[in-house]
Amino acid sequence: MTSAHRPRSASAMSDVLEMETPLTERDSISPATILGLIEWLSGDEAHASDEAGLIVGLGKRLRNLGLPVDRLVLSLMTLHPEIVGRSIAWSPDEPVQIRDREHGTIPPIFPNTALWRAMNTRQTIIATRNDEGDQWQQLDSFAGYNLVEVMIVPLCNADGPVSAASFGTRRPGGFTPAERQVIERIMPSLRNACELRTLRQVELSLLDTYIGPMTAQRILAGRIRKGEIETMEAALMLCDLRGFTELSNRLPGERVLELLNAYFDAVVPAISRGGGEVLKFMGDAVLAVFPGHDAARSSNAALAASSAILARLEQMSFPDARLQAGIALHYGEVSYGNIGSGRRLDFTVIGPDVNLVSRIQAVCSESGRSLLMSARFAEMQTAAEPISIGSRALKGFTEEAELFAPAANT
Numbered sequence: 001m002t003s004a005h006r007p008r009s010a011s012a013m014s015d016v017l018e019m020e021t022p023l024t025e026r027d028s029i030s031p032a033t034i035l036g037l038i039e040w041l042s043g044d045e046a047h048a049s050d051e052a053g054l055i056v057g058l059g060k061r062l063r064n065l066g067l068p069v070d071r072l073v074l075s076l077m078t079l080h081p082e083i084v085g086r087s088i089a090w091s092p093d094e095p096v097q098i099r100d101r102e103h104g105t106i107p108p109i110f111p112n113t114a115l116w117r118a119m120n121t122r123q124t125i126i127a128t129r130n131d132e133g134d135q136w137q138q139l140d141s142f143a144g145y146n147l148v149e150v151m152i153v154p155l156c157n158a159d160g161p162v163s164a165a166s167f168g169t170r171r172p173g174g175f176t177p178a179e180r181q182v183i184e185r186i187m188p189s190l191r192n193a194c195e196l197r198t199l200r201q202v203e204l205s206l207l208d209t210y211i212g213p214m215t216a217q218r219i220l221a222g223r224i225r226k227g228e229i230e231t232m233e234a235a236l237m238l239c240d241l242r243g244f245t246e247l248s249n250r251l252p253g254e255r256v257l258e259l260l261n262a263y264f265d266a267v268v269p270a271i272s273r274g275g276g277e278v279l280k281f282m283g284d285a286v287l288a289v290f291p292g293h294d295a296a297r298s299s300n301a302a303l304a305a306s307s308a309i310l311a312r313l314e315q316m317s318f319p320d321a322r323l324q325a326g327i328a329l330h331y332g333e334v335s336y337g338n339i340g341s342g343r344r345l346d347f348t349v350i351g352p353d354v355n356l357v358s359r360i361q362a363v364c365s366e367s368g369r370s371l372l373m374s375a376r377f378a379e380m381q382t383a384a385e386p387i388s389i390g391s392r393a394l395k396g397f398t399e400e401a402e403l404f405a406p407a408a409n410t
Helices: 010-019 031-042 044-048 051-064 114-121 177-211 213-220 244-250 253-273 295-315 352-367
Strands: 071-077 083-090 097-102 125-128 149-155 163-169 229-241 277-282 285-291 325-341 344-350 371-374 387-392 401-405
Touching (some): 031 177, 044 051, 044 177, 051 071, 051 177, 114 125, 229 253, 229 352, 253 277
Antiparallel strands (some): 125 149, 149 163, 325 344, 371 401
């Protein structure tokens, strides 16, 4: 049952009858009342609300003012490597609908809609269901709501892509000029509130995407001074793509990048699912940590992620390349902090244990083994006991290190 046909309570029916009386035929809304809504949009309550809280609060307040808003949609564009924007939609007596719009998923009808025109011309568009050639009613944000009219106002930020706010009504005749003026009066404050949320989202998504959530939290907490070091224990993983030099010499650069991205698509999700975090992309290698207070749990998670990576790579098939990796695992202590010079800084991990996992990975390459682990990592395993492959001399270390492989790989 759609919202247009849902049974209503007596109070809801009273609201509908009130909405059916155009604003111009009743007492006009006082400037003080509109100012109250503007102050709410600019005040602490709206500032502290998430996207759902903002749209619910705005929709209810507009209806309390007498505006027949039956559908309110915020189309907020963003900067994200996977998501082009987010839509937040509200209707009375319905849960808020939030949809992330991925790149490449925008429907083909979108350029034939009033929403597209408003965002591209930066002009307010009044669209009705009788507009020929306008397919706005087929967009999922509006479809099924039997809207008579939608007023779409662009949200032009200081920079970046243009967003939009859409106000839809089912009342015959649509919004009156007086009601449209109310919407126009509140738009600067709504634009600022939406821009703030968009900037927050961009900040978080870009930080998470380019430096990872753990480092992002440090930056947002203000721990950004050069030389600030934190010591932590974690399971360490170094995953390296085999034969990358040969691939780079044999294939065009564009194809090499495609294969690298396919490889990373097998590696990174497995790390994230296991609670790990990628610290560095080092050419074709990935350095990741699995932090936690429980050493055995962190180590088991790192091993499970490694097994998932190798299994995924084994399933992948390309006519011009076979993707294989060597993975080194160790549990130890690392120094995590900010290094660099002047205004060009970077978060990284350093320490003997980081060097050790790097040397273990070199043994993977030399021996052709797909996965090797240190003795300390091996003793953390609770599922199957790893098998020793003997001791190896590691460059830069005075003593040989005993290395282990999963029983299935020996």
